[in-house]
Amino acid sequence: MATMRDVAERAGVSIATVSFVVNGTKRVTDATRARVEDAMRELGFRRNPVGAALANGRTRIIALLFPTLERTLSHTAVAFFTSAARRARERGYDLILWPIGSDIEHIDVLARGGLVDGVILMEVKLDDPRVAALAVNHVPFAMIGRTADPSGVPYVDIDMATSAREAYERLAALGHRDIAYVYSEGVQYDHGADARSRQAYREAAAAHGRPATLIPCAEHPTAGRELGERFAAEHPDATAVILLNEHAAPGLLAGLAQAGVRVPQDLSVLSLGSSAYMASMTDPPLSYLRTPGPELGELGFDAVLQRLTAPDEAPMQALLPCEYVPGDTMAAPRG
Incomplete structure (x- = not known):
């Protein structure tokens, strides 16, 4: 040896x-x-x-905390982890995925064990108990996402408010007036990205003098198919949908087709916060706003590394909007 x-x-x-x-x-x-x-x-x-x-008193291991007990780990979410892991290796660290819930008991165990040098939080809530638990235990951390008041806390996040407004305005520019919003059922409203996106959708609808139509759907293709099959009957005036639920997307388009609703001729669909991989799984391929997962994964690691190497510097804080990628599911409304 x-x-x-x-x-x-x-x-x-x-x-x-x-x-x-x-x-x-x-x-x-x-x-x-x-x-x-x-x-x-x-x-x-x-x-x-x-x-x-x-x-040196350090393990050179960073834990990425993702609550897999509460949220499904999608291909888009995996991009955050893989890019953070790649950046970690470039900096001489290892990144591990810590698949736990949002309770703070696991935080205490993590802190007392000295297993990791720092933590990256994902799926951050507006009022997230993990943040206070990490601070009390003096564990360096950064968030991919942010709380209601992230003052003085390092974070990188999707600018969901800007992205949701862009989604609404793109559909409105095509002539759509009744634009529905499909979100993930079971996701608590205090989930940061979801809450900010929903609020921005409401504000955009109000600015156009239109009602806000919020439709819950479980994060599963079967739920999407069931919604697609009954969508026209329950929402006959809607000519477009903003979809913040990529797990349901393939089923939604299949269900719409089964019910005789043509996309995009009868109904336009714009996926918010998705990836090329997920968009390619539907027929026709989705128009979508790309989640900046690779970029945020790298920045998230940089943010926690800064807490380790330069704790006296102002914490890193960055917002990145989603990027529109054209597909085949958007068109002007009929008539």
């Missing part, structure tokens, strides 16, 4: 320099780091995370 001495000889550096790279205890130049890491790969040297933790 290769040792640090072997790596040092292969890379042409001191054993101390190899230790700095392995344990992250001191900064070395990028060129030196590259030589050491190349030597480690060539010799099959493996880092010992326990030894690194003993050396």
Whole structure:
């Protein structure tokens, strides 16, 4: 088994320099780091995370907390995790997905165990008890999402209010007047992204002098299909739908087709907060506003890393809107 001495000889550096790279205890130049890491790969040297933790008091592990017990982990949500994990590796850290609920008992266990150096929160609520629990336990953290008042707290988030208004205005510009909004049933209204999006939809409808039609739908294709089959009967005046429920999207379009409702000739559908992967699963392919998941995953890791390396600096705070991607589910209303 290769040792640090072997790596040092292969890379042409001191054993101390190899230790700095392995344990992250001191900064070395990028060129030196590259030589050491190349030597480690060539010799099959493996880092010992326990030894690194003993050396500098850190595990170099960041936990991403996603409440899988409450929310379905979609392909779009996975983009947050994979991009954050990639950025972590670039910075010499490991990222683990911690699939727990929103209760604070798990936070206490996480903090007391010293298992991780920091935490990234996802699916943040307007009043999220996890935030206070992390602060009380002095665990460095950042949010992908934000509470009602995120003053002084690091976060990166989707600008859902701007994105929802854009969705409404794009459909209104095509001539649609009765625009419904389908959201995820079972998601509590204090979920930050959902709450801000719904409120922006209401405001946009009011600004156009139109009623707000909010329709719940469970996060499942079957629920979407059932809604699609009865949609025209229950909402005969609606000519367009903003959909913030990508799990239901394939079923919704299938159900509409089953009921004889043509998309987009009879009903336009614009998916809010989705991805190319999810949009391609429907027939016809969805028009959608792309969730900036890869960008926010990277920024989310940068935000928590800043708490570790520069805790006295002002916390990072960033909002990114969704980006419109044309598809085949939007058209001007008939007549």
